Amino acid sequence: MADTVSYRPKAGEIPTQPGVYRFKDASGRVLYVGKAKNLRARLSNYFAPLRSLHERTRRMVLTASGVEWTVVKTDIESLQLEYTWIKEFNPPFNVKFRDDKTYPFLAVTLADEAPRVMVTRNHRIKGARYFGPYPKIWAVKDTIDLMIKAFPIRTCSDSSYKHAMQTGRPCFPGQIGRCGGPCSQRVTIEEHRRLVDDFVAFLEGGDKRFVTAATKGMKEAAERQDYESAAVYRDQLQALEAVLAKSAVVLRDSADTDLFAVEHDELAASVQQFIVRGGRIRGERSWTVDKELDLDTGELVDSILLQAYEGEVPPREILVPALPDDSDELAAWLGERRPKQGKVTLRTAQRGEKAALMATASLNAKNNLMLYKTRRSADFVARSQALTDIQEALGMTDAPLRMECFDVSHLSGTNIVASMVVFEDGLARKDQYRRFSIADSTDDTESIYQVITRRLAYLRPENEPADETPDAEGGSPRRKKFAYPPNLLIVDGGQPQVNAAARALEESGVEGIFLAGIAKRLEEVWLPDTDYPVILPRGSEALFMIQRIRDEAHRFAITHQRSRRKRDITSVLAEVPGLGPARVRELLKHFGSVAELKKADAESIATVKGIGPQLAETIRTTLAR
Structure with a gap:
């Protein structure tokens, strides 16, 4: 393999100014778009020796046949140009959003003569003011039902409103008290506009002002014995308090903040957004992001914010788990999207109530990523495709209907344990998981050799040891199930671990079992006695399944190692x-x-x-x- 690609530009040809670069393939398709404060310094990273590049970066560089760049005057201009080109070319190696739902919004059509409040998924209504997104459509409808009791504004359709104004007969919602627009003949267009302004102001965070006003009006009406007016104020106050009760107070009253939490692994990332207005959570949404290149949290945040505020107005403050390198330029770009070029502050939450809210969002993101993986694993078609792809990629004669994966865990060389997890037909069989204790070992390869040797011994009944039955998760050992032969053995590790397992497999004399290993950092699949790994396509069901069984083996080993450590120190002390x-x-x-x-x-x-x-x-x- 050559040290670098043939199309590498000479160092002196690449400018040192800020700019945007594009990697293209032989057909001219744009594969990746990136920005840099210093183009020469940034591009030099891609043209380092190929063996030193991350596997996904190496694959992108080898797929491309050339690189182009455009110099700009400022870092903000490079941010804008990168955003434009990503939307235009949809490069396959840039971050891909996998938002599986279109979230509903509460919208107020401020450009209309008599603005109406409505539930919509359309973000492009001219002159509309949006609130949300909401996780469920019923949540928006509940909010509207409560709000129109306090601020009776129009809810009818444009056609109903037009017909009512022409005939002088209120629309049907107006007849039953569900619409408070001018067509109801209870308010003028000017009075209705003032109600709409109050409606919007309340949702934007002016909570206390309206609650205080309703409370004061109710008391004053009661003192002058105007009980009908007092009842109206009472109903308004109850509606306002009901709306506030549905949105938890999380920050100070003046907080106008969007908070993003990110949980990611080698293949995907989960994003959780909390929308806080007036100190209260007014909306939330979550989505997953496909990762083609190896991106850290700051780089993910950069891509997420660029796409999250497409066509939307950002708030004054945005909280993120990590700041990207160009955080100042990104904040300036977001500020330009606010009315009157308002300032946007981009920061991390270090302590206090904001850090606590970030922890909650992070927990949601973690659970969403786990749910995404679980649902993907439960899909029968995806599982079938994964097993077929694994069979073809590894050159197996049959599909791996039973896979066993092994992982070793220790604490500085002490309390060495190993785990065996079992997947049958692509699903976890937790009743057949096994745990191993390793009394003495020099390193991970020796531990893998010992564990595989002990496991394969159970496939030879005449040599089955009587005193080495591992523990089972949640129950006693079951030798019959432990004696089932797997189609595929997977070890957590690269070439050294695979070769150690191959030595154990050869010495056991057991035949008909395929062996592979998966290296954590690059997600490469190694086979015995090979110089190069098998590279499964990013986002493929095969790689997803192998990664999932590897992660499950790691989790099971870590859990056992921690419980042993705690048990050992407790018994001694x-x-x-x-x-x-x-x-x-x-x-x-x-x-x-x-x-x-x-x-x-x-x-x-x-x-x-x-x-x-x-x-x-x-x-x-x-x-x-």
């Missing part, structure tokens, strides 16, 4: 007089394992919360026996 469960937890948190605790002197142990010098000396003496 239980012998120390005066050491209760709370202090044991603090020692576990501080040192992590008995082995590390045994290495510590009394002075180090005494630094742990709740452990004094005398108790520290007792602990050290007990562990030294």
Whole structure:
């Protein structure tokens, strides 16, 4: 393999000014669009030795046949040009949104003679003011039902309104008290406009002003014994309080903020957006993003914000999990999209209520990513396609209807454990998961060799050991199920781990089992005795399934390793007089394992919360026996 691609420009040919670059293939299709403050410095990263590039970057560079760039005057101009070209060319290696739903909005048609409030998914109504998005359409309708009790504005269609104004007969919603527009003949167009302005102001965050006014009006009407007016104010106040009760207070009253949380892995990212107006969550939405290149959180944030505010007005403040390198230019670009070129502040949440809200959003993003993977795994057509693709990619004679994946976990070489997870027909079989304890090992390859050897022994009944049955998750061991032969064995690791497993497979004498390994960082699939990995297409069902079984094996191993570590230190320290469960937890948190605790002197142990010098000396003496 050559050190770099043939179309690499000479270093002196690439300018050092800010600009936007495009990688193209032989047919002229744009593969990737990127921006840079310094084009020469940025592009040099792509033309580093191919072996040093991330696999996805290497694939993009090798697919392309040339690179072009356009110099601009400022970083903001490069941001704008990049955004325009991504929308125009839809490059396959740029971030892809996978928003599986069009969210409903609450819209007020301010450009109309008598503005109406409506539920819509159309973002392009001229002169309309939008609120949302809302996760469910019924949530928008509930909000409108409550709001028109406090601010009786028009809800009827344009045709109904026009007919009512021409005939002088109120529209049907107006006849039943569901529409408060001029066609109801209860208010003039000017009075209705003032109600609309109040409606919009309340949703924008002017909560206290209207609640205070309704409360004051109700009390004053009651004092002058105008009970009919007092009842009207009471109903208005109840409606306002009901709307406020549906939106949780999360920030200070003046907060006008959008918050984005991002949870991502090698293949996809989940985005959770909270829309906070007047300190209250007024809307939310979530979506997934396909990742073609290896992007960090800051780079993902850059792409997400560019697409999230397409055709929408950003708020004054945007909170993100990590700032992109061009955060100042991005904030300036977003500010230009606000009315009267208002300023937009882009920042991370460090502490306090904003950090707490970010933690909630991050939890939602994590759960959404997990749900996305679960639903994708549960799809029968996708699973069938994945098994067929794995069979073809690995050169197997049959589809891998039973796959077993192994992972090793340890803490600085201590408490070494391994896990075996089982997928049949593309679905997890948790009743057949197994755990292994490894007494002694030099490294991960030796651990893999031991575990595979022990597992394959159960496929030979005459050599089946009687005392090495691993634990099962949630139940006792079942030898019969453990003796089922897999079609495919997968180990978590690259070429060294695969070769160690191949040695164990050869020594066992068991035949008819295929072997592969998946390396975490590059998501490469390695086969025994090969110099180059198998590269599965990004976004393919095959890669998704192999990644999922690898992640499940890692989770299972980590869970077992942590439980053993906690059990070991608890049992040992239980012998120390005066050491209760709370202090044991603090020692576990501080040192992590008995082995590390045994290495510590009394002075180090005494630094742990709740452990004094005398108790520290007792602990050290007990562990030294």
